[in-house]
Amino acid sequence: MPKQELDGVAQFDLALQIVGLILAEGDKTVAELSEIFEVSEKAILRAVNAIAQSEDLTRCETHFYLNDDALADGYVSFSSGSSTLAGPPKLSNRQSSALAIGLEYLAAMPQFAGNTDIAALRELFTTGDAPAVKLPESRLVRQIQAIQEALETETALECEYQNQLGERSSRVVDPLRLDFLGRHHYLRGYCHLTAQVRSFRLDRILKLERLQQPISEVARNSAVPEEVFGQSDQEHLVQLEVQPEAAEIFWNFPTVNEPKLSGDKLVGEIRIGQLESLPRHIVRYGGMVKVLAPAEAKELVRAFAIKTREAKVG
Amino acid sequence: MASQSPAERLFTLTCCLLAAPVVGLSKQDIFASVMGYQGVESTDALEKLFDRDKKALRSLGVQLEVVSFDAFEDAENQRYRLAKGDFTWPKELQLTPAQLGILELAGRAWNNQQFAQSARSGIGRLKSRGMVEVDRQLSFIAPRILARHAAIEPLTTAIENQEMVIFEYRKPDGSRRLRELAPLKLRLIQGEWVLLAKEASEIKNFLVRRIISKVKNTGAGFAAVAKEEIDAAEADLIDFTNSQVARLTTAADSEAFWHFGGESTEVELNYMDEALLAEDLLEFGSEVTVISPASLAKRIEQALEQVVISHA
Known part of the structure; x- marks a missing residue:
């Protein structure tokens, strides 16, 4: 996790955590504490200062005695003075909820099906280990397994991929990360065909084969962009009017601005590479999402719906 | 102005309250003991600062109990102490490095959204119990919760x-x-x-x-x-979900075919909500045909009709 800068309340919480760890385990270096708590060394020093400055003015009692010489050498070392504080309080409801929901999310991932650690943690964080819905995703599980093995061994993959326009291609990909976003898994990796870091939705990978070749140096030095959305040279802006139930469409595409409430609907713009790939994303909401502009996009959506309807009528 | 930073003031306040006698501390005791409350310009500002601090402590799971010994006592004479048990961890709590690794992943799934900080600080508290060894074998997995619903x-x-x-x-x-x-x-x-x-x-x-x-x-x-x-x-x-079964056929070698397992054109699915399943199927257009239930096929037909009307 990236190291975080903290506000006053979080800084206080960190001070409590440092007290707990030092009293339990003995002295640590500032660098070790920074690593353990995943905050900057500056944040550690501020928290240590809060511990050192703590005293009861009425009783003239110092709560903790900091070893200043050790700190000058990069070590955090202190002993209890008058304080009975031995560490942070138990997890707050909010902290427990945050972890419980995160665990719930992991439990829904096929690669964690039957994971006993997750089951034990879910019991601990009060969600209970609720049974899961059975899903026919053996192909997905096999793909995830192959990708995880390739990531662990830092070896390349060969995949046959079908994009959302139905175009197929075969390519070698150096895997860098496996993302699970919303309901979909994405392989993030350096694509040798396009010489770029790209995202591949797993259900669109038709064939996947592990190769013996190690991932390239270029891949090793590539950063994985935070967003899975690809960049396109030709982007179209599409204006939508959306019922609240379908608001997720604004989270599944890059947006221009935050959508605005107009009456009881949301109005906003999404960016899309190819208009031809738009209709399926609109039609799925069955009238809850309406394209306002451009007219070309509106017509494409209408044509897709009519074609589908005719195919179903026979 | 207060001569301590908010973190220093909150830390000192906590230590003073923990060391307080069973009857707790009066507000005056607290203001006199904690350096961060010294030199605050007005009584009003001091009260507001104390209220903010109480709220901050509660947000972190530290409950400040108000103790009144006389029902007719005014607010000025109330006393404060920390709720018993807030600092008492379950003795049996012990996590393995693999479990801590999973918890880190669960926290990371918040990806800077609303609960990310709470998840991070929660893991910090667990580590402060001496459980610092984390198995990061899963570090190449990046789950991201989409929780942007305002609700x-x-x-x-x-x-x-x-x-x-x-x-x-x-x-x-x-x-x-x-x-x-x-x-x-x-x-x-x-x-x-x-x-x-x-x-x-x-x-x-x-x-x-x-x-x-x-x-x-x-x-x-x-x-x-x-x-x-x-x-x-x-x-x-x-x-209920496991009892709800939809039967479909997919066009051979189509995107829908691969999406639904890539093994057979005949597919059986369990679903929790028919309207949600209809959404997932609509995305594949004519590549999917619903065999049963009839209500699902009807729902899809109506949805297509709505799209045609709204895009006329």
Whole structure:
């Protein structure tokens, strides 16, 4: 996790955590504490200062005695003075909820099906280990397994991929990360065909084969962009009017601005590479999402719906 | 101005309260003992600062109890102490490096969204118990929760505080009504946020995406619901989902064919909500044909009709 800068309340919480760890385990270096708590060394020093400055003015009692010489050498070392504080309080409801929901999310991932650690943690964080819905995703599980093995061994993959326009291609990909976003898994990796870091939705990978070749140096030095959305040279802006139930469409595409409430609907713009790939994303909401502009996009959506309807009528 | 930073002041306040006698400390005792309250310009500013600090402590799970020894005592003479047990961890709590690795992953899934900081600090507290070794074998997996529904935040807070909420809910048939209920748990099922809540005397499931108004706290609390009752309701939903079966055919070698397993053109699916399944199938256009149930096929037909009308 990236190291975080903290506000006053979080800084206080960190001070409590440092007290707990030092009293339990003995002295640590500032660098070790920074690593353990995943905050900057500056944040550690501020928290240590809060511990050192703590005293009861009425009783003239110092709560903790900091070893200043050790700190000058990069070590955090202190002993209890008058304080009975031995560490942070138990997890707050909010902290427990945050972890419980995160665990719930992991439990829904096929690669964690039957994971006993997750089951034990879910019991601990009060969600209970609720049974899961059975899903026919053996192909997905096999793909995830192959990708995880390739990531662990830092070896390349060969995949046959079908994009959302139905175009197929075969390519070698150096895997860098496996993302699970919303309901979909994405392989993030350096694509040798396009010489770029790209995202591949797993259900669109038709064939996947592990190769013996190690991932390239270029891949090793590539950063994985935070967003899975690809960049396109030709982007179209599409204006939508959306019922609240379908608001997720604004989270599944890059947006221009935050959508605005107009009456009881949301109005906003999404960016899309190819208009031809738009209709399926609109039609799925069955009238809850309406394209306002451009007219070309509106017509494409209408044509897709009519074609589908005719195919179903026979 | 106060001569301590907020973190220093909160830390000193906590230490002073922990060392307080059973009867607690009066506000005057606290103001005199904690350096951060010295030199605050006005009484009003001092009171506001103390109120902010109490709120900050509560947000971190430190409950400040107000002790009154006389029912007629005025607020000025109330005394404060920390709730017993807040600093007492369960003795048996011990996590393995693999479990800590999973918890880190669970925290990372928040990806700087609303609960990311709480998850991070929660893991920090666990590590402060001496459990610092983390198995990061899973570091190349990047799960990311999509929890941008405005309802998630107030629902989570209401669940934490056992507070009744009220909101407007719209069913797929378009009918809408106000629901006043006791929120119990948020779950993610098949990628959808589901609220488990007690309405009147029955535990029901609500799809968060169908909440179409702001979630408001009614100000009323509710009695805790037994874990067994919640477990039974969850099991009912899973049983229901597993009993709902849709049969489809997909066009050979089409995207739908590969999406639904890539092994056969005949597919059987379990589903929790027919309208949600219809959405997933509509995305594949003419590549999918519903065999059963008939209600699903009808729903898809109507949805297509709606799209044609709204894009005329």
